Amino acid sequence: MSSDTGTAFAPAGDIGAVGRPPARGRLAGKVAVVTGGTRGLGLAMATVFLEEEASVICAARRSTTLTELAQAHGDRVSVETVDVCSAESVRSLMDRVMQRFGRVDILVSNAGVSRNGKIVDLGEREWREVLDTNLTGAFHCTKYVVPCMETAGGGRIINISAGMSSRVAPGAAAYSASKAALEMFTRASAVELAKKGILVNCIAPGFVNTGMYEPLRDDERLRSRYERMMVSGRPGEPWEVAAAAVFLASAEGSYVNGHVLEVNGGLLWS
Template sequence: MRLQDRTAVVTGGTRGLGRAIAESYLAEGASVVCAARNPYDIEELADVYPGRVHYQETDVTDEDSVAELVEVALETFGALDILVSNAGLSRDGSISRLSAADWNATVGTNLTGVFLCTRAVIRIMAERGGGRIINVSSCVATRTAAGAAAYSASKAAVEMFTRTSAVELAPKGITVNCLSPGYIDEGMGKKVAADSRVWETYRRRLLAGRLGRPDEVGSAAVFLAGDDSSYVNGHVLEVNGGLMWAA
């Protein structure tokens, strides 16, 4: 129970990797606010962990919505110790045909959302003597992928925002780290593996020879949220099975 008596907010926490992270936190004793636009089947988690799961409808691109999320977390569980900014959006397309609206939507969710959520928890965590902020990036933040300009650029910016935040917030006892998943058996990763021809191309790039499991990402998120990572700050932790881009 490495996160016993701690409260976490996980944006995009009702499905995919966000839900996997929420489940891992709950298994380690934390209470979790799952923030997202849609609850999906989050009630299943509430049934398994009664009294420790709360869903809050949230738009991370909206300041008022983010402020309400933080307020609800405090009202529901009396604390806010961990923030995982996981909410993400992909509007892929070549630069020549990518619309300004899709670009803005991607950057707004993936980058501005991280900024708004970070800013909203600083005072609360500082008053409690510190906290943990974990931003979720992607393997394509550091590897070129044609057709993913908006997504890749926004995730690369998240990694630099993480490092800058770590410098600014360290005096307040807040660590800021980044989790960078590779191809995981969830969402887009699962779609890649479903196409045998495409999967063979990507499989050769993975030293592990397989997709990652969502719980493996969750375990890394637990490490960054707990006492074991107390001397880790401003770090980008890649969870990608040894991903080589050229193979």
């Protein structure tokens, strides 16, 4: 499926070949925090946010240097370490962002992991790792970003789910359960935070040319199996998911709240 984690995203000038529209400065002056933001789909969203003129904090467990983005966008991009499973780590991240920028306008909770295994074989450690990262991590980020967004007069929270939140696959119990729960957490958050001027939505990507889809690309048998499910006849490009995130984060998405937006080109499942 799509990826919250994955290999390094293509350079900014090579973000995808399918009719990508030009940036229009829709996030100018905004400050965005993207967890899992140094690779895969998270880096794709960070890249497009930067091109839409936001300042972006790419937060991840491991520190890295995003040389090309830094060269292109200067001090509007930075990398911060965070463990979303730790409430204290997330609180510290938000404190550092506030000290530097004085506000947070956009949060993308994208950090996530997948541990495959049928229920009778799945270890408790693996189960907890998936739930703690994919669900509790989003809870921590939401909880500690709210005061930052109140300072800014409101904000946008975008949680990253997956097509498998609503489709059954053997061996994906932990991942699917975490993403299904994340979608309900999104709806609950939207109800609770609306009066604070904070909109909360969710994106559920299908097969996207990064991260978890990459092993399928290299396995002809698996690729042919999953390609039959793609109504559009192709996997998505990372920028296409990022474009949906820009819509939800910008003024264009001002009347969308508590919604799960599937970005999958039409995805069959059996």
